[in-house]
Amino acid sequence: MLIEAIIDGAYRGILGREPDDAGRQSALNALAGGHLTLDELFANMLESPEYRRSQADGALVFRHTKPVCTLIEDRLRLWIDLADRHVSLGCLAGDYEPSETRFILSHLQPGDRFLDIGANVGWFAIRAAERVGPTGHVHAFEPRAATASLLDLSIRENGFDSRVTLHRLALGAQDGMTRLLGSETSSNLGGFRLARDDGDVFDGMTSEAVEMATLDSLSIDAPVSLIKLDVEGAEPLVLNGARALLARDRPVILSEVFGPGLRQVCNMDVAGYADLITDLGYRIHSLENGTVGDRVEHPASLDGPDPVNVVLIPAQARG
Template sequence: MPPEEAVSLALPGAGSRLSLVVHGDRDRCISRQLRERGIWEPFETALVRAALLPGGVFVDVGANLGYFTVLAADGVGAEGRVYAFEPDPDNARLLRANVRRNGFDARVAVVEAGLAATDSTGQLFLSPDNLGDHQLFAAGEARRQVPVRLLHGADYLATRVTRMDMLKVDTQGFEYEVMLGLLPLLRTLPAPPRILIELTPLSLRQAGSSGRRLVELLAGLGQPLWIVDHIEHVLAPTSAAELARWCDNVDGCAGDAGFMNILVGPSPL
């Protein structure tokens, strides 16, 4: 399939009016699922769609080719705003193309950068066959590298947003650094955003942090915690202690790459 060909999204209640340009056959993950099914992570998709209303603000950290960016831009409408951060130049090109093809340029700011705890530069280690699995750290594999820009999230967004309805963070192990940089802003907002975030203890540890540290940082926001059960399509209530113990157990098994998505904040369903 040529990389410039687009697929229509098959979203419940949205018809086929949204479409995305996808990666070519080299990508075995997100683009393959979109070609075959027209949808990615159906339950997470439902959560994002339920959480956003016209006029809302969505921040997408690790936007990849723009699946959740486009969903969010559709949900927040012409009066809303989406900030999409993607450090990989090839992914950012597709991200911009997908925002444009759906007519969302006026409501989406595409930022070709990653978020971190400080403004800096970094190296992005590229996966050859899962183009959503690029990493901002070396994990011992032989991967091609590209230099990327990193931004302190709170500093960048402080003059741009006065509210944040939902924050999605999927950065392949760099989530602790992202959240550390965003916390000063989140603590000043009139209401905390819902946060949809990946929790992968192995990748977090490889990046120099840990699952426990990320859980404890998120728990400091004082919001409900949920495990996103994408098999049963339910939100399972949990606690910081339970999540931290799970992270410790995963860390205790060498090479265990177990992961889950968690939601911080009230259930939108």
């Protein structure tokens, strides 16, 4: 039974243990009686003393991949990995990046084309596919093989094969092969990044050879209305490889800005990324509660230890 499997997955993923019979049955009864939604069940677990204790202890429940299927708003099937304590846990709770989610859904209409670059397990790609409908299209880019396979499952099980194209590759400034680097002990499976060069190594590193292409080398039908760009510091490479598409369609872009990642992957600081954005004819705006905020006049203010998402607005609309 799907609902029972989801409840069991929540116990394992959030509380880090097998469900007890009484707890499982209580959740089933509450869900069946309409007294509790899945989102409320996940929220209750995340707010429980048991969960807080596990986080205080620094517990890592799964050190190896543990795929499970969850539901988004009780209708969309999403395959996630319980070993991922970041993106997948937020998806399991039903509240992953709420401001970014509101922004993307509010800027898409039926028939639109959306690019999800750095799609991970597909929280945005699957929700966008529902939003753009059968006349729209989503291009999802995810180079990590195991993660892309989960997204492929979600695409097929939601019946979105005709409206989502999964690209199992990295986007960059040139075509070829590159390496995707991660840490053996990381619980953030979305934290994998592109290698800066052949000499880019570190202790405890995992390395996966992946294909890389420029966005301009791919067949992407016009017009693209919205792009989500989150590639762990490789954002400048992606934009440089998409100059023709950006000039053609002038899409709005939701971009992550992460100073340490930019320096690590591109040897570029936040100011340099801001200069590239300006050169491409875009202005940087803050993202505030799911809407476009004020223009960012001093990009250096975005340079901190944590990533921040901003909205890139074209200075001139496509003509």
